[in-house]
Amino acid sequence: MVILLLVWEAIGASGLVDPLFISSPTGVARAAWQLSQRRDFWTDLQVSATEFMLGYGAALAVAIPLGLALGLSKRLQYLIGPFVDTLNAVPRVTLLPLIIIWCGIGIWSKVVVVFLGAVIPILINAQSGVKASEARFIRVARSFSASRFKIFSSIILPGVVPFIFTGAKYGAGRALLGVVVGELYASTAGLGHLIADAGNTFQTDVVFVGALLFMAAGLIVVALLDVFEQRFERWRPSPR
């Protein structure tokens, strides 16, 4: 990692490659510092964060109960399954031109894209989690004549949680992708808007700052989910 940074700096400083194209770590750091002094940079950051949290939060709130329900009820799955499969096959960003007509250019169009991106993987994972734990434990529980609610709360739910976390992590990636593409496509503010503008005017260092911020956001979200998951693991009754 250190080596990479040094090589990058060396190439940037040597003038072998136009700094316009690759900038350099110090150049990027300088740009980051300059950006942090600008008020609209913080607005951009706030707008992107809001879009992510609203869209992703809504996706969690919808996908987890719906995924559990789909996993539990075969009929419901027959009814809704085709739509989930179809939506899963659609790269959701293709719907952007329509979402702009429906929701405008403000944060809501991005919230919708983020939601659509994240909801499907979480839903599918929750659903397959129910199926997997069902197959493993339910027959045993039934033979001990446990009630339906008891089966759900003490057997299925704990077994599903790791699946939900897997889905949530994957969904977080999709949600961030939605923020970037949505803002590149049409926005009046946001980090994606910042890097699109910087890209059009060849401010390579600013683009790097934006891309690195998105990278940091992705890593932080995954790390947070990991922490939650570990907490949960500790709480969870050992299956053995």
Next chain:
Amino acid sequence: MPAAVRAYLAHERVILGTLMVLLLLIAWEGLERGWWADALRPLLGDSAQRLRLKPIFISSPTLIAAAAFRMFFVTGEIWRDLAWSSAGYLLGLVLAVAIGIPLGLAGGWYRRLSYAVQPFLAALNATPQVAFLPLIIIWVGTGLSERVLIIFLLAVLPLAINAHAAVRTTDPRLIKVAGSFGASEWQLFRTIILPSSVPFLLAGLRLAIGRGMIGVVVGEIYGSAAGLGAMINQAGARFQTDRVFVGVLTIVAAGVILVEVVQRIERRVEIWRTPA
């Protein structure tokens, strides 16, 4: 009638699924044609008019079908876009396979390499790779290479990560046994690692296919001489919602077909693996 009930239960999945899809299509068509607005008028009065939506907002199944028919068989304009996007897509995907799989396998096999490569893979995987699009445009402009690069970037990670995981999860006992029989590293790799990796690699390929489709759309976001993504974009800007849907559905169809092909191969591999 138990016979009818039995027949229903046997095909419940198909019946319910089809029913729902039909209902949705009818509801959609009805919104555009104003069926619901007219039907609910006595109940809701003038506010029922809100249920009559202009085609510019949602189009309708029949409008989309008509537009698709026109674009595929009358003017044939979409074939050019399809060919244009396919070229970039296939190049990007092939490049991702050619680089991602060997890199992942090598990273899984050589511990030192893994230490060097793993952090990059993890960081890149957590990043929405499209954030690099403005950089790619600065580097190579907005031509074919830009589209190939963004598709490559999106598709390479699931391939590399799955290849890496495949080597790591190979049964260590098998390697030990083979090693004690004096198998060379290359023999180990070819006879044990590679065959046991195939299902992982195919699963990675399935993911990569979907990711690459995003690249087709995003790569053409700023405009391109042709291509499905550009077509969707332009139709959107010209308020031609039916054409937007035709483009989206074409991409979906292409993705579904490719994934189906990979799944067929997976099943073949399964059959071939079981006796071993």
Next chain:
Amino acid sequence: MRLTKFSVAAVALGLVLEAAGVPAQSTDAIPFKIGISAPVVTIFPVWMGEAGGFYEKEGLKVEVINMEGGTRGLQVLLSGEIQAMHVGLAPAVLANKQGADLRLVTSTCNTIPITMFTKPGIGVGDLKGKTFGISTFGSETDVAISILLKQLGLTRSDVTVSQIGGSSQRFGALIAGRIDVAPLIEPAITLAKERGFNPITDLAAAKTPWIFDSVVVSNSYLKANRATLTRFVKAYVAGAYLALADEAKAKEVIAQKFKTSDPKVIAATYDDFKRLMPRDAAPSREGAENVLAQLEAIGTDIGSRNPADYLDLSIIEALKQEGYFAQLDKIYPMKP
């Protein structure tokens, strides 16, 4: 159940963040949002209405949002997020063809104010294979490029057309070398000339009848909110008259809004505004006819060919009858 709590917390946090970002609104003024396609000379009255305090006087709280593209702005107008969009006739024709019902109620420019610039060394003859920057597909700049290509005997597939954004974005991209050809509007025209870029065609000099930038609303909004819209138009026209009469004030606003201190750029922008702005702020019928004819000529499928299906002069006509323009003439006498 931790997860639900987590998601609730995330949503709540998002809402708090959002609330923090929205400035408090005064309760009595009517909110009115208008989109602009780019900060260019032809939207100047929108800003002058603000600078002259006319919106407040009419009891409006106007918010101006830059959409960086005409068609995109109309999409947003259709979504209901804004009440009006400042854009030309061409994108409105495309929208109406697809079932929208939009009307132009004013105009700030009944001709094409565009000059095409290229990087130094690229002439009119070398445009094949070059990259053109436009705001969004279907917008005025897109149409202008189609017309230019047709004049040169080229087609769209001979060149690459890239969506870059408003005039200043296109100028930035031209400087950076991201695009080879950029249609520009003041103040970017003067800046581009100063920087040595090559003006290959001056569409403004041709004095082509057109409707390049105007207040566009949906017909249903016009019918339901005629009073509010009339207030907006009154403030906006007053802004234009103030700008025409008070050169110093206008130039001050130009310097502030276009973020320039170059007196040459400010003067050129002001002169362009004076030249372009129709004194009755009305969209021209002749311009509408030509836009429709040109759109058809470049192979665009248009709906109605009747200008009356796109223009609604009733607000301007009513103001004329009321003597509003005569009144403004008295308050803001123009130097001969």
